[in-house]
Amino acid sequence: MKLVLRQPQLYRFLSYCNESNLEKTILDCGAGGDLPPLYLFLEHGYKTYGLEISDSQLNKAKEFSGKNEVKLNISKGDMRSLPFEDESISFIYSYNSIFHMTKKDIEASINEIKRVLKPEGICCLNFLSLNDEWYGEGKELGKNEFLQIERGEEVIHTYYEINEAEKHFEDMEILYKEDRVIERVYEGKMIKQGYIDYIAKKSNL
Structure with missing residues (x-):
């Protein structure tokens, strides 16, 4: 099966990974769902690992793996404490997942990602920006942290100013950064979403 990702930015991350001389091992933090992006990396010869905290999302990923007869090595886990x-691990990403936590937990998760990354390993992370149309909605938990309804459930959404996340990468080399605002149809309605994407490399010191 040829996989077409809903997250096109991960193709850019794949190209950075392919240019590296490191062993082709990759970890997805937030790897569940009915179309796991890890499959793309498996197609390109990577040894894949994934963690997912949600049982429902984990079950969807397992159903996908069984249907397509692939082993993605996705298990239940928490990115705040990587096993x-x-x-x-050479390459790690968390796409559209890490911002579903408070800033304190986001920092803990990024520290874990940096701990597990090999020297010169590359990570890809994205954050919600203040340009997102849902910024400010819901119950405020902390500065720019809100409990909002998503698909009928209460979910944390944490938003960042344009340069706010730079502090997480002060000990890394930022290879790519993009401040994106997209408009698309969601559930029959045009919505505006704001993201800040990073691809960063760990020092070899």
Whole structure:
């Protein structure tokens, strides 16, 4: 099966990974769903690992794996405490997942990602920006942190100013950054979404 991702930015991340000389191992933090992006990396010869905290999303990923007879190695887990040794994975991403936590937990998760990344390993993360049309809605939990309804459930959405996330990458080399605003039809309505994408490389020191 040829996979076409709903997250086209991960194709750019794949190209950065393919240019690296590191072993082709990759971890997805937030790997569940009915169309796991890890499949794209599996197609390109990567040894894949994934963590998913939601049972329903994990079950969807397992159904996908069974239907397509692939082993993506997605298991239940929390990105705030990654079950991997220091400097053991070459490439790590968390796409459209990490901002469903408070800023305190986001920082803990990014520290874990940096711990597990190999020297010169590359990570890809994205954050919600203040340009998103849902910014400010819902119950406020902290500065730019809100509990909002998504698909009938209460979900944390945390928003960042344009340069706010730079602090997480001060000990890394930022290879790519993009401030995106997109408009698309969602559930029959045109919506505006704002994201800030990063691809960063860990130092080899």
